[in-house]
Amino acid sequence: MTAAAVHPDEIAAILESDGMTDTHIRLTYGRQDSFALAEALYERTDRRHPAPEPPQPTPWHTGLAGCLLRGLVFALPGLAYVLGAPLLATGPGRYGLPPGTVPLFAGAVTGWVWNQALSHRAYTWLGLGDRRAATRALLTGAPAGAAAGAAVAVAAAAPGETPAVLFGAGQALYLAAATVLLVLGRERALLCALLPLAGAVPAFRYDLPEPFRIALLLASLTATTCVAARALRPEPGEQPPRTRGGPPFAASLPYGLFGLGSGLLVLYAGADAVVALTLSMGPAEWLLHRFRGASLTRLRLLTTAYEFRRAVTGMLARSLGAYLGVLAALTLTAAALWPGTAALAPGRIGSLLLVGAVLWLGLLLQAFGGVSSAAAVCLLAAGAQTLMPPAAAPVAAGAAAAVLCVLTGVLLARPTTHRF
Incomplete structure (x- = not known):
């Protein structure tokens, strides 16, 4: 205590708090009062101040490798559609889409x-801090979500689309199991379960036997389901669920609506753009974490609201530009690997970048509590794309991106937004 004191008065205050009176000090230590004794102790003791505690890690400081891993597990399931496409090509398609597309899209959107x-x-x-309650929510919600996705796929199917219904049921089961693993932080386990889908790579050049395709799909789906079921088992020494009421169910509704709007926008972007968008979700997540951590740092260092607003606006522009650069690079790479795609058609990259801007800004708003605004904008943009001709789709995405730019700029420029 004495070695760490920065002033004699600090020692005097501690002496008095311990009940040492001036009379006791004069009789015992031969000093006039507590201040005189404190000065003597301060002069005779070498200073040994404790080292400052290192800053505590926050969830907003995360490694790029982990985010890239999540982006990879988002994109790998796309190989399942490469394996399953020949199995679904039975009967005529509807609405100008390939056979089986309608039940698959309906089940996928429900799952999202x-x-x-x-x-x-x-x-x-x-x-x-209640992991047991989170596990219980996943244990009850994930099977219900799988059943709902499969039921919608059945309801949306037409006669002759039985293979698509079966594939849609497996898709719903996978989405539920992957949600469990991603929420519980088991990305590596999910990646291992998806490895059988790597057998789809030769399918880009060769016609694989149908039994082999089915075996790869079932192996990956079975592995994912089993790993998710194991992750839901209580851990040794885990605390029992608490009895207090949980978050209201209505609070999760905007997140579901945001998933609906963003999912529809991705579907409207086209199958050739889905690969780039899903792979970009890893860097997008890392940039979101980086922006959040940097904004908290600026909040501690800057002293005026104007300085903070200018710093946040610059960080927002740089982060969005970095994400769009990554998305453009992934799009060009995909086009180089699979020549003949429409990814390099005039205006194609620009349209895809507008959709990417909407998704990233919507995720940023969601991270700062503005999920209702993000969901509303994405749903309106998706609805507009449904009503507009395909050539006018970039107009809806561009308008949505502009609105989200304004909303994020206004919300994030306020220092109080960053203090939750």
Whole structure:
């Protein structure tokens, strides 16, 4: 205590708090009062101040490797569609789409909506420190989501689309299992379960036997489901669930609606753009974490609201530009690997970048509590693309990106936004 004091008065205050009176000090130590004794102790003791504690790690400081891993596990399931495409090519298509597309899209959108809302509820429990309650939410919600996705795929199917219905049921089961693993931080386990899908790579050049395609699909789906079921088992020494009420179910609804709007925008972007968009989600997540951590640093260092607003606006522009640069690079790489795609057609890259801007800004708003605004903008943009001719689709995406730029700029320029 004496060695760490920065002034004699600090020692005097401690002496008096311990009940040492001036009379006791004169009789015992031969000093006039506590201040005189404190000065003597301060002069006779070498200073040994404790080293400052290192800054505590926050969830906003994360490594690029982990985010890239998540981007990879987002993109690998696309190989399942490469394997399954010949199995679904039976009967005529509807609405100008390939056979089996309608039930697959309907089941996928249902899964995105359900699992986005479920993820928010589970993450909320984890944020409250109740992992057992988060696991229980996933244990009840994931099977229900799988059943809902499969039911919608069945309802949307036409006669002769039985293979698409079976594929849609497997798709719904995979989405539920992947949600469990991603929420619980088991990305590496999910990657290992997806490895059988790597057998789809030769399918880009060769016609693989149908039994081999089915075997690869079933192997990956079975592995993912089993790993997810194992992850939901209680860990040794895990605390029982708490009895307090959990987050309201209505709070997760905007996250589901955002999943609906963003999912529709990705579908409208086209199958050739989905690969680039899904792979870009890893860098997008890392940039979001980096922006959040940098904004907290600026909040501690800057002293005026004007300085903070200018710094945040610059960081926002640089982060969005970096993400769009990564997305453009991934698009060009995909076009180089698979010549003949429409990715390099006039205006194609620009349209894809507008969709990417909408997704990244929407995720940023979601991270700062503006998920309702992000969901509304994405849903309106998706609805506009449904009503517009395909050539006018970039107009809806561009308008949505502009609105989200304004919303994020206004929201994030306020220092109070960053203090939750």
